[in-house]
Amino acid sequence: MTFNEPAERVELRAVVADFAAGYGSGYYRARAGEGEYLTELWREAGELGYLGVNIPEEYGGGGGGIGDLAAVLEELSAAGCPTLMMVVSPAICGTVLARFGTPDQRRRWLPGLATGRTIMAFAITEPDAGSNSHRITTTARRDGDGWVLSGRKTFISGVDVADAVLVVARIRDEGSGTLSAALFAVPTGAPGFEARRIEMDLVSPDHQFQLFMDDVRLPGDALVGDPEAGLLQLFAGLNPERIMAASLAAGSARHALDKAVAYAKERTVWGDRPIGAHQGLAHPLAQVKIELEQARLMTQHAALRYDSGDDAGAGEAANMAKYAAAEACVRAVDQAVQTLGGNGLASEYGLGSAIAAARLARIAPVSREMVLNYVAQQSLGLPKSY
Numbered sequence: 290m291t292f293n294e295p296a297e298r299v300e301l302r303a304v305v306a307d308f309a310a311g312y313g314s315g316y317y318r319a320r321a322g323e324g325e326y327l328t329e330l331w332r333e334a335g336e337l338g339y340l341g342v343n344i345p346e347e348y349g350g351g352g353g354g355i356g357d358l359a360a361v362l363e364e365l366s367a368a369g370c371p372t373l374m375m376v377v378s379p380a381i382c383g384t385v386l387a388r389f390g391t392p393d394q395r396r397r398w399l400p401g402l403a404t405g406r407t408i409m410a411f412a413i414t415e416p417d418a419g420s421n422s423h424r425i426t427t428t429a430r431r432d433g434d435g436w437v438l439s440g441r442k443t444f445i446s447g448v449d450v451a452d453a454v455l456v457v458a459r460i461r462d463e464g465s466g467t468l469s470a471a472l473f474a475v476p477t478g479a480p481g482f483e484a485r486r487i488e489m490d491l492v493s494p495d496h497q498f499q500l501f502m503d504d505v506r507l508p509g510d511a512l513v514g515d516p517e518a519g520l521l522q523l524f525a526g527l528n529p530e531r532i533m534a535a536s537l538a539a540g541s542a543r544h545a546l547d548k549a550v551a552y553a554k555e556r557t558v559w560g561d562r563p564i565g566a567h568q569g570l571a572h573p574l575a576q577v578k579i580e581l582e583q584a585r586l587m588t589q590h591a592a593l594r595y596d597s598g599d600d601a602g603a604g605e606a607a608n609m610a611k612y613a614a615a616e617a618c619v620r621a622v623d624q625a626v627q628t629l630g631g632n633g634l635a636s637e638y639g640l641g642s643a644i645a646a647a648r649l650a651r652i653a654p655v656s657r658e659m660v661l662n663y664v665a666q667q668s669l670g671l672p673k674s675y
């Protein structure tokens with residue numbers, strides 16, 4: 290038993306950190322401020338194989354696991370370049386297609402997802418369902434050999450840069466009238482598919498959209514995998530989503546902590562001793578470091594369980610990792626702002642906008658409260674309240 294990451298993962302982290310340092314938070318903030326995506330970074334990372342480390346080798350990926358992809362996202366985020374599109378495209382969509390796609394679907398989508406040349410968004414959230422995904426109403430009905438899809442989605446990330454969206458819907462059995470969950474690959478250019486941008490108080494190159502799908506006609510093979518295995522397929526994508534969200538939050542926490550520590554070592558206002566010598570600043574930063582390392586350990590544990598095929602065990606660990614990393618990120622950014630005093634809110638240091646980004650970690654892709662519900666019910670066996 291070892292708590293060290295394998296040598297290849299350590300090496301992967303080092304090369305990605307080096308690559309990301311070439312872009313850095315200045316590049317990220319400039320692109321976000323211009324309303325543009327991290328296109329150059331994404332393209333180069335794709336060419337270097339970083340975006341597809343988890344995709345099977347036969348489809349042009351690195352043949353690694355979600356732990357490898359999570360390490361890539363953590364290092365990008367630690368360098369100040371986080372992107373939600375790594376969570377949705379190679380992690381959720383790549384995993385679902387690799388595990389459950391038909392041979393044709395895998396050949397069609399995976400090589401592009403592996404290099405980043407194809408981007409796939411993921412849409413489950415609906416305006417009237419929110420955290421209660423059992424309440425979604427987006428529905429597909431059979432139409433000859435194909436499908437007709439109708440419904441609405443909200444807060445869907447990256448539709449402006451995506452070629453397609455993996456949409457969670459329900460299929461209506463015309464005979465019995467029952468509804469079962471299913472996933473559809475929907476091209477963003479399909480007639481009847483409309484995306485409207487939601488204005489957010491987040492400074493981010495990832496934009497959010499409302500989707501309006503009005504009788505979108507899809508070919509028969511737009512239905513991903515086996516219609517009988519709908520929920521199982523969906524859950525296969527949700528553990529990677531949580532592990533990746535935890536890594537994004539942990540990387541962002543590292544970025545904030547690094548800034549705070551560097552500042553606390555340099556800034557002097559009482560004689561020659563830097564402000565970091567005062568325990569009022571040093572202890573909260575040390576506390577952040579401890580909570581961050583706990584969250585990273587839990588994230589690596591969740592990834593290890595997932596990559597070793599233990600879906601059930603990974604579910605509990607991935608939820609706990611996501612919770613721990615989000616809390617560490619919120620605390621890290623808050624303490625970094627405090628450490629920098631007035632500069633904590635000066636645009637030059639980029640920490641003011643990090644406050645909203647850190648709060649996002651508590652809300653999406655699964656909220657803090659829904660994680661606590663999961664742990665209360667699944668881990669502790671407490672009764673369900675809703």
Ligand SMILES: Cc1cc2nc3c(=O)[nH]c(=O)nc-3n(C[C@H](O)[C@H](O)[C@H](O)COP(=O)(O)OP(=O)(O)OC[C@H]3O[C@@H](n4cnc5c(N)ncnc54)[C@H](O)[C@@H]3O)c2cc1C
Pocket residue numbers: 377411412413414418419420421443444445446447497649652653654655656657658659662675
């Ligand atoms: C920037 C951003 C990007 C996103 N990207 C995507 C994406 O790409 N694809 C996608 O499908 N979705 C995406 N989402 C949606 C995200 O997953 C949801 O916002 C999140 O799941 C919460 O749903 P909601 O906003 O409808 O909140 P609601 O469900 O309305 O919840 C509101 C509050 O009530 C709490 N609450 C709800 N039910 C309970 C309960 N039973 N017990 C205790 N508390 C409860 C919640 O925790 C929350 O605090 C994104 C959201 C944001 C903000």
